[in-house]
Amino acid sequence: MRRxxxxxxLTVMILPLVVFLVFITLRSLPQFNITTIKVVAVNGKEKxxxxxxxxxxxxxxxxxxxxxxxxxxxxxxxxxxIASLELKRTLPSSLVATVSLVESPALVQTNDGKETYLVxxxxxxxLPGEDIDAWKKxxxxxxxxxxxxxxxxxYGLDRSFHQVMELANSLGEKTTLITSIxxxxxxSNSFGKMVLEISSLNAQIWVREPVxxxxxxxxxxxxxxxxxxxxxxxSSEDKRYDLYREGLVRR
Numbered sequence: 001m002r003r004x005x006x007x008x009x010l011t012v013m014i015l016p017l018v019v020f021l022v023f024i025t026l027r028s029l030p031q032f033n034i035t036t037i038k039v040v041a042v043n044g045k046e047k048x049x050x051x052x053x054x055x056x057x058x059x060x061x062x063x064x065x066x067x068x069x070x071x072x073x074x075x076x077x078x079x080x081x082i083a084s085l086e087l088k089r090t091l092p093s094s095l096v097a098t099v100s101l102v103e104s105p106a107l108v109q110t111n112d113g114k115e116t117y118l119v120x121x122x123x124x125x126x127l128p129g130e131d132i133d134a135w136k137k138x139x140x141x142x143x144x145x146x147x148x149x150x151x152x153x154x155y156g157l158d159r160s161f162h163q164v165m166e167l168a169n170s171l172g173e174k175t176t177l178i179t180s181i182x183x184x185x186x187x188s189n190s191f192g193k194m195v196l197e198i199s200s201l202n203a204q205i206w207v208r209e210p211v212x213x214x215x216x217x218x219x220x221x222x223x224x225x226x227x228x229x230x231x232x233x234x235s236s237e238d239k240r241y242d243l244y245r246e247g248l249v250r251r
Contacts, residue, residue: 032064036094043101047138049079050130056097064089080125081118081135106139106165107132110146111182117149119165122156124149140168140175143182160191163210167194170213174220177201196220201227203239211245219243 037056041048055076059067069087076085076097084100108117108124116132117124127135142164144152152161164183171178179199185192194207196216203223207216219241226239240251 029063031092034060034062034064034093034095038090038094038096040096040098041101042099043103046134047081047101047131048099049081049128051128052076052079052082052097052099056095059095064091064093064095067095080120081127081131104135104139105169107135107141108149108152109141109143110149111143112146115146115149117153119157124153124157140165140171140181142168143180145184148184148186158185160185160210163191164194167207167211167213167216170216171220172217174217177220177224197238198223201239202237203227203241205241205243207243209244211243215243215245215248219248222248 037060039048039053039056067087073085073087076082081102082099083102086098088096088098090096102118102120104119106119107127108119109115116127116129118127118135152158161183164181168175168181177198177200179197182195182197183192191207191209196205196207197203198205198220201223203226205216205219205223223239223241242249242251
């Protein structure tokens with residue numbers, strides 16, 4: 001058996017101590033105290049949770065070498081709207097957090113205004129109040145009764161709601177016309193009722209069954225044309241349109 005040289009043994013024994021002493025020294029040097037924290041968002045700077053920024057701000061003044069990055073990354077990734085997060089040191093005194101946010105097609109808000117959720121894959125996650133406005137600028141908002149929101153939370157998104165989100169997002173630039181999108185479904189055996197309120201046109205479009213994106217876009221275009229033709233903006237009453245697979249019915 002080959003003998004290990006005494007010098008190698010000493011190196012193996014002393015090296016951990018040296019590393020520990022260097023680490024302790026670095027932690028004690030004020031040059032490495034955090035003065036700047038930068039948050040880099042991979043997909044939407046405005047949607048970075050305010051609570052995350054506030055939490056990161058508490059690290060100002062602490063040493064870059066004092067923080068346990070692995071532990072902190074796991075802790076911060078627990079935020080419901082964060083898909084992944086990576087922390088890096090930028091010497092001498094900066095901390096950089098690179099954040100990847102969840103991809104979401106819609107917000108779900110109860111029509112009593114008490115709860116707002118973000119659609120994350122097939123579930124709803126509660127969105128803190130301070131983060132709602134930023135997400136509203138980026139994704140469509142669908143208003144639902146509290147009981148239906150609770151059902152979606154417990155059982156996951158049903159097929160009808162996926163269809164509603166698809167239709168809402170198919171409106172494209174026409175979403176700027178929509179005052180609100182409401183949906184209610186008290187039966188698992190039917191599509192339910194999707195209502196597009198367009199205050200500027202004094203119109204409501206009631207979608208009563210799954211339709212194609214071209215149909216719903218055409219319905220909005222028709223409501224626009226009706227306003228031009230009949231000067232409906234002078235009226236205080238809303239026009240109602242019921243949209244079915246086979247066509248559109250004016251009420």
